[in-house]
Amino acid sequence: MKVSVVSRSGREVVKGGIELKDSAKVADLQEAIHAKTKKYYPARQRLTLPAQPGKSGKPVVLSQKASLSEYCEKGSGSLTVVFKDLGPQVYYSTLFFWEYVGPLIIYPIFYYLPVYKYFGYEGERVIHPVQTYAMYYFCFHYFKRIMETFFVHRFSHATSPVSNVFRNCAYYWTFGAYIAYYCNHPLYTPVSDLQMKIGFGIGVVCQIANFYCHILLRNLRSPTGSGGYQIPRGFLFNIVTCANYTTEIYQWLGFNIATQTVAGYVFLAVAAAIMTNWALGKHSRLRKLFDGKDGQPKYPRRWVILPPFL
Amino acid sequence: AAETMAAVKRAYLAVYNWAVFFGWAQVLYFAVDALLRSGHEGVYAAVERPLQLAQTAAVLEILHGLVGLVRSPVSATLPQIGSRLFVTWGILWSFPETRTHILVSSLVISWSITEIIRYSFFGTKELFGSAPSSLLWLRYSSFLVMYPTGISSEVGLIYIALQFIKASEKYCIRMPNKWNYSFDYFYASILVLLVYVPGSPHMYTYMLGQRKKKIKSMFLFGTSCV
Numbered sequence: 001m002k003v004s005v006v007s008r009s010g011r012e013v014v015k016g017g018i019e020l021k022d023s024a025k026v027a028d029l030q031e032a033i034h035a036k037t038k039k040y041y042p043a044r045q046r047l048t049l050p051a052q053p054g055k056s057g058k059p060v061v062l063s064q065k066a067s068l069s070e071y072c073e074k075g076s077g078s079l080t081v082v083f084k085d086l087g088p089q090v091y092y093s094t095l096f097f098w099e100y101v102g103p104l105i106i107y108p109i110f111y112y113l114p115v116y117k118y119f120g121y122e123g124e125r126v127i128h129p130v131q132t133y134a135m136y137y138f139c140f141h142y143f144k145r146i147m148e149t150f151f152v153h154r155f156s157h158a159t160s161p162v163s164n165v166f167r168n169c170a171y172y173w174t175f176g177a178y179i180a181y182y183c184n185h186p187l188y189t190p191v192s193d194l195q196m197k198i199g200f201g202i203g204v205v206c207q208i209a210n211f212y213c214h215i216l217l218r219n220l221r222s223p224t225g226s227g228g229y230q231i232p233r234g235f236l237f238n239i240v241t242c243a244n245y246t247t248e249i250y251q252w253l254g255f256n257i258a259t260q261t262v263a264g265y266v267f268l269a270v271a272a273a274i275m276t277n278w279a280l281g282k283h284s285r286l287r288k289l290f291d292g293k294d295g296q297p298k299y300p301r302r303w304v305i306l307p308p309f310l
Numbered sequence: 311a312a313e314t315m316a317a318v319k320r321a322y323l324a325v326y327n328w329a330v331f332f333g334w335a336q337v338l339y340f341a342v343d344a345l346l347r348s349g350h351e352g353v354y355a356a357v358e359r360p361l362q363l364a365q366t367a368a369v370l371e372i373l374h375g376l377v378g379l380v381r382s383p384v385s386a387t388l389p390q391i392g393s394r395l396f397v398t399w400g401i402l403w404s405f406p407e408t409r410t411h412i413l414v415s416s417l418v419i420s421w422s423i424t425e426i427i428r429y430s431f432f433g434t435k436e437l438f439g440s441a442p443s444s445l446l447w448l449r450y451s452s453f454l455v456m457y458p459t460g461i462s463s464e465v466g467l468i469y470i471a472l473q474f475i476k477a478s479e480k481y482c483i484r485m486p487n488k489w490n491y492s493f494d495y496f497y498a499s500i501l502v503l504l505v506y507v508p509g510s511p512h513m514y515t516y517m518l519g520q521r522k523k524k525i526k527s528m529f530l531f532g533t534s535c536v
Contacts, residue, residue: 182492262490
């Protein structure tokens, strides 16, 4: 079959189009486009069907594993796809590594090195026990995230635009430094011993729960990554859709109860807002997909992210 | 019911825009009057109340954008209103030493001219359904001069205020305290100055883009009303 590849403005991206076997898959088309254009490797390609005049709504994105014939206009042996360049891409694992390694290195810098003298605080610094535990806790958290990135998570769309590296690293590294600055400050005021223990206790329990959530999510996807969405089940997922975000938020709450800094709470608020945004999207996608029709199970009634609020 | 909703919306926006227009007209009048009568040192004292009122009322516009009453994206209105409120309250009101500077005159005149045009444009649209092309042209052209003069005045005044900010320790929170927090208004102001570096081109190019769109459609549709 003949596939013509055009840009959103109508210009031909591959002159003369591409000839493929009728049984070819979308992935084969992507390889062919890459071969012809050299610089657009498959991860950079976003292929959609042309918008139907009169029909609104989101354009249909070609699924990599599908057969091209599924998208062909009925009867004809040809297909037009609209190409968009997503820009240079990086693997999610690369992106996550760079995001998380920042705080892992930055926090200990504030703990171990005499940085406060450059902020005008001379002299010896008394280190409270809570500050030491906080350092181990914080660093363990980001170490755990890196380990999960490489050994636990199974990624659906394997890449992300390079620009996200700068944006995400700015977010994590800046907040990491902001929190580290206050937690290790020479004039830091610790909370009571009991409050510290409660805080870290909550934090550790939630991190373990969070890890278990990640294991459960991983098992929803097959190793070849061929699964679509599945209804998450087991453990906290039975009552809340995004239990992994829930445990993450409560884990940071524990850290903040133990360390009590405005910086930490600001980070908690922003992170919770971002995760809530994601959770609302995921919850609504799952409910739309699992609507109880055509043999699909109906998505059970669950909290979205933070019982009893949402 | 949808139609009464739309009519109420329009009435509210018409009243809002013309009320704030009137506030800024006052600001311009008092400013020019003071300039001619006593010179630039007296401008702030003459405009203080209407300026604070008209500028602070603009906070409503963020709300309007958030609830969808108007189309302007929050990303364009928030930095503009943020910087205006910072200069109005955080610099001029908080540090009287800055009030007699000549940049206050350029600031107040740039702001008031821009706002008079802007609010009368939107006020006319809400009241009559469209605005004359002359007003449209003014609205999407005056910024070409007023943004540079206004932004330079803002940046200049913040810079001048820095020495007074540092000396006064105003709005500063120092450690130790039980929430382990600190805030240094001097460094925060420097941060604001740094934000102007990417912020000003962002605002200017946004308006340039708007200008292209609006003036193009003015010619395309060939009418004198838009």
